Amino acid sequence: MKRLTKFAAVLAALSLLASASAHAEGRIRIAEQFGVVYLLLNVAQDGKLIEKHGKRQGVDIDVDWIKLSGGAATNDALLSNSVDVVGAGLGPLLTVWDRTAGKQNVRAVASLGSFPYYLISTNPAVKSIADFGPKDRIALPAVTVSVQARILQMAAARQWGQAQFRKLDPLTQALPHPDATAAVIAGKTEINAHFANPPFQEQELAGNPNAKIVLDSYQVLGGPSSATVLYATEKWVKENPKTYRAFLDALVEAAELASTNPEAAADAYLRVNKNSIDRALLIKVIKNPKVQFSVAPQNTLGLAQFLHQVGAIRKKPESWRDYFFAHPALAKGS
Numbered sequence: 001m002k003r004l005t006k007f008a009a010v011l012a013a014l015s016l017l018a019s020a021s022a023h024a025e026g027r028i029r030i031a032e033q034f035g036v037v038y039l040l041l042n043v044a045q046d047g048k049l050i051e052k053h054g055k056r057q058g059v060d061i062d063v064d065w066i067k068l069s070g071g072a073a074t075n076d077a078l079l080s081n082s083v084d085v086v087g088a089g090l091g092p093l094l095t096v097w098d099r100t101a102g103k104q105n106v107r108a109v110a111s112l113g114s115f116p117y118y119l120i121s122t123n124p125a126v127k128s129i130a131d132f133g134p135k136d137r138i139a140l141p142a143v144t145v146s147v148q149a150r151i152l153q154m155a156a157a158r159q160w161g162q163a164q165f166r167k168l169d170p171l172t173q174a175l176p177h178p179d180a181t182a183a184v185i186a187g188k189t190e191i192n193a194h195f196a197n198p199p200f201q202e203q204e205l206a207g208n209p210n211a212k213i214v215l216d217s218y219q220v221l222g223g224p225s226s227a228t229v230l231y232a233t234e235k236w237v238k239e240n241p242k243t244y245r246a247f248l249d250a251l252v253e254a255a256e257l258a259s260t261n262p263e264a265a266a267d268a269y270l271r272v273n274k275n276s277i278d279r280a281l282l283i284k285v286i287k288n289p290k291v292q293f294s295v296a297p298q299n300t301l302g303l304a305q306f307l308h309q310v311g312a313i314r315k316k317p318e319s320w321r322d323y324f325f326a327h328p329a330l331a332k333g334s
Contacts, residue, residue, distance in 0.1 A: 025059050025061075025239075025240050025241075025242050025243045026054070026059050026060055026061050026062060026243065027061065027062045027063075027064070027084075027243070028050065028061060028062075028063055028064070028084050028085060028240075028243050028247060029064040029066060029082070029083040029084045029085070030063065030064065030065055030066065030083065030084070030085045030086075030087070031066045031067075031068050031074050031077050031078070031082075031083040031085070031086040031087065032065065032066070032067060032068070032086075032087040033067070033068060033069055033070070033074070033087060033088065033141065033177075034067075034069065034176060034177045034178055034200075035177055035197040035198060035199065035200060036115070036197070036198040036199050036269065036282070036285055036286065037112055037113070037115050037197050037198065037227070037228040038087055038112060038228070039112070039113070039254075039258055039265055039268075039269055039286065039293070040112050040113065040251050040254040040255055040258060040293065040295075041065075041087060041112070041230075041251075041254075042265075042268050042269045042272040042273065043254035043257055043258060043265055043268045043269075044250045044251060044253075044254045045063070045065055045268075045272050046268035046271055046272050047254075047257075047268065048063075049249075049250035049253050049254060050063050050246055050247055050250040051063065052250070053245075053246035053247075053249040053250045053253070054242070054243065054246040056246070056249075057242040057243075057245055057246050058242065059242045059243065059246070061243055061246060064083075066082075066083055068086075069141060069176040069177075070088075070141040070142035070146060070174060070176075071088040071089055071091060071092025071093075071095070071141065071142045071145045071146045071147070072092070072142045072145055073142070074086040074087070074088040074092060075088070075092055075095065075096045075145075078096070078106065078231070078232070078233065079096070079100070079104065079106075084232060084236050084240075085109065085230055085231070085232045085236075085247070086230065086231060086232075087112065087228065087229070087230050088146075088147075088228070088229070088231070089141070089146050089147025089148065089150070089227055089228055089229075090147045090150070090225075090226065090227055090228070090229055090300055090303055090304070091145055091146055091147040091148075091149060091150035091151075091303070091307070092142070092145050092146065092147070093106075093108055093229050093231050093323065094150075094303070094304050094307055094312075094313055094317075094323060095145050095312070095313065096231070097231075097313075097315075097322075097323045098313035098314055098315050100233070101315055104233040104234065104235065105233065105234035105235075106231055106232065106233050106234070107231060107232075107234065107323050107324055107325050108229040108230060108231040108297070108323060108324045108325065109230050109231060109232050109237065109244070109247070109248065109324075109325050109327070110229065110230045110248060110251050110295040110327075110329070110330065111226035111228075111229050111230075111294060111295055111296060111297040111298065111300075111330075111333070112226070112228045112229060112230065112295075113226065113228075113255070113258075113291065113292055113293040113294055114224040114225055114226050114227070114290075114291065114292040114294070114298045114299075115197060115198055115227060115228070115290070115291050116198075116216050116217055116218045116224075116288075116290045116291075117147070117148060117151065117195065117196065117197050117201070117216075117217035117227055118195075118196055118201040118205075118213045118214075118215070118216055118217075119138070119148075119152070119193065119194075119195045119196075119213070119214045119215035119216075120184060120193060120194050120195075120196055120201055120204050120205065120211050120212065120213060120214065121136070121192060121193040121211070121212060121214045122184060122187055122192045122193070122208055122210040122211050122212075123136060123192050123193065123210075124210065126193070126214055127214070128214060128215070129152070129155055129156065129159055129168065129214060129215055130159055132168060132171055132193070134171075136171050136192055136193055137171060137172075137173050137190045137191050137192060137193065138152070138168070138171050138172045138173065138193040138194065138195060139172075139173055139174075139175040139179075139180035139183065139184075139191045139193065139194040139195070140152070140172055140173075140174065140175070140180075140194070140195040141174065141175075141176065141177065142174050143169070143172050143173065143174045144169060144172075147227045147228065147303075148195035148196075148197075148217075149169070149172060149195075150303060150306075150307060150312070151195070151217050151220050151221065151227070151303070152168055152169075152172070152195060152215075153165045153166060153168075153169070153306075153310070153312075154220050154221075154303060154306050155215060155220045156168050157306070157310065158220075162309065162310060165310050171193075172195075173191065175191065175194075177194075177196060177197065177200045178200070180194040180196065180200070181194065181196065181200040181203055181204055181207075184204045184207075184208060184211060185203065185204055185207035185208050185211075187208060187210070193214070195215075197227075197228075198285045198288070198291070199277055199281065199282055199285045201213075202281060202284070202285050203277065203281070206281065218290065221299060221302055221303060222299065222302060223299055224290065224292055224298055224299060225298055225299040225300060225302075225303070226294075226297040226298045226299070226300055229297065229300075230251075232244075232325075234325075237325055248295065248327055248329050251295045251329075252295055252329055254293075255293040255294055255295055258286065258293040259293045262283050262286040262287050263283060265286055266279060266282045266283045266286055267279075269282060270282070295329050295330065296329065296330045296331065296332045296333040297320055297324060297330065297333040297334065298333070298334055299334055300320050300333075300334065301317065301319065301320050301334065304317040304320070304323065305317060320333055320334055321333075
């Protein structure tokens, strides 16, 4: 009997050890997309800042970087537990925050900064969104759910009334930013417009003489806004406090570098992305006075409440804190 009791105790101990190992800290899988809006992640990857801050927390962190395109793809990866943290637009965040309430409880862990997103058109007849016709095709990362799609809906609601917020949806087409940029610059496909992000929008303006800005996201959102964010499940945040803290500390350091040393940040971007973009153009994008690097969100509630008003999300957010995890680095958010 004593031997059986000891055996049971050993089994229980092994079970506890296996459970602890399953939730052991020291690994983070990050899904990012394309563009300078992910610069803080690029700086962190290039300088191994997550690993550095992990050691300060007493944990060795193994970081996996995954490249995806579109909020739908990132949300699927997160909810299938293929990744731990995803970078995507505010639109996809709000969609998954709404749908996982009371379940995975997905919320944002940080902003990646504030950047103006430009809707570019090469159609000479298009001067504003009111001029788009049935033959125009607007490329964006994901139809309906991407932050570009949501901002376009917000603009449409102001132009034609809230009931017509989807008026331009039939003209949109999902396409990764690099592919859309190549199509706009070449001017040989049906894609004659692109709701982009930096540096792709700047490349289009420089690469096609017919390219022009039809809409600036800041105009729609009422000023600088954190359109791209990082988010995770409540389970991962709670079970990995040291890794989570190291990740945020790394982002804060990356934001400081991007703000004070644009040249070094640009070089990090080029090394990580192995991109052929002109370095001078890239630095110009990073130095744009409209661009702000901060992990604290800025001016996000307007879009969130609009999505509730039109029925795109069921839960009504009363504050940006509803869809962000609490962290000292985010204290000055909005």
